[in-house]
Amino acid sequence: MQRFPEQRVAITGGATGLGLALAKQFLHEGWSVAIADIQDEKGQAEIELLGLPESRLFFTKVDVTKEVQLKKWRDDIVKRWGGVDIIINNAGVATHGAIDEAPLSDWEWVLDINLMGVVRGCRVFTPLFKKQRSGHIVNIASMAGLIHAPEMGSYNAAKAGVVALSETLEGELFSYGIGVSVVCPGFFQTDLGKTLRSPDPKAKDMVQRLFETSKIDADGVAKRVYSGINNKDFYVLPHMSYHLIWLLKRYMPAMYMRSLHVTGRKILQKKRDWQASLATLTQP
Template identity: 45%
Template sequence: MSRVLVTGGASGLGAALVARFVAEGHQVLSTDVAAESAAPDGAQYRQLNVRDAADWDAAVAWCEENWGGLDILVNNAGIATGGRIDVESLDEWDRVVDINLMGVVRGCRAFTPVFKKQRSGHIVNTASAAGLVHPPMMSSYNTVKAGVVALSETLSHELHPYGVTVSVVCPSFFRTNLADSIQGDDTEMGASARRLIEKSPRTADEIAANVIAGIKKQQFLIIPDRPALLAWRTKRFARPLYDRQMRKIAARARDRAEAPQPSAEAAAGER
């Protein structure tokens, strides 16, 4: 039985992971930014804002006082974002970097001393297929998720002498409430991302099942669905095809952005 902490555990993939860890008999601490949230029977809940170093220190203290340490840290909390480089604001860049990248960094920094002292532990960082393949109009999201992949690979080597393993999770779109976190000035790209999330045939529970299987095997790179795997393999082994696909997406976005808009008078006439 492992001691597991999951961030972003109140909804989406985090909630699905919490439920599966509990079902397998592990001790689970579900955390999220809300002061209170329901957790499955067998799990405990604690408020943790991944942007707040003091919250991370308190989570470490809780695990040491109540469990005597931690076995699996799942840095899962994150938001959706995206937009064209000349449309998305720098404030939105700051927000997604602080949550999706620095939130993971803070978690790794907080619990690494615990894992080093134990000479054991497993860090699981949720990135995205966008950390491996980089579609246009998603600069900020691609950048932070690629950063999570790079951080995870770095730590997989750095912490190996201490008996600590690292996994990074890279799913494609699946149905969740992640779209509710979309903000920013590029509303057209935000609407496109929402459609891709809400129309996906994959559920958070299906992704969670594959993630848990990868954790058990101590896989470094966990790609839990077929579309993400195909996109990654296309980039690696058929780069010209990958480039053509990405440029077609960009060209369609250009055409939509430059298409003549109906005048107010014409729009009123249509109504």
């Protein structure tokens, strides 16, 4: 990325999963990396394993629901490096549940982290990028922000909000020399499923299986993200199969809606089958 000769990147949610894979990818390419995560012990352990000097890599405990912590982190990076070239708003969690079953607290939790955490990251780093007249914002959304499976309302809404925010910022910040990318992966091998909140006791195992059985791992997604930023791509879509579903939604919306109906019926039937088997097991 010749437009960023200083090669300085900041990553939220960088202690595990995609965030850690992104950190390693940028380090491999010669960048200096600042990692933030709420998981203090995990973050410190990963830094020690990588064994690089603080001039190349350092960790800070940051809660993305606290804008003051993000500002303090930004100021520390600027003090160390003189500026930042890329902010990757990656921190996130997972939720699942039907609209009348998932508690409102789950909605508030996922929106505060997955959407408002990104909003805060953009708010904190945009003034710096405007001052520099350069920078790139990378917001990690999901294919759930573009195509919306049933019983994923809170997660879908948060990620769709990230896509909408990113599109807004692309137009808003272009004249300042600030680039924007929004990353929309499907399921890939990561530990995001471990954060899942759901009223359905089977959901966590089901979602974790979807992550674990994917043919794409976090390293593969990280490489695609790096390439997308280098190419100045706005949409970064690592999974071709999900990309095709998105194209179906855009160009054949009626067929896409029918596919949602089919998916919804399948989910309902699985629920009924599970309830029936549970009732049989609990009979005296």
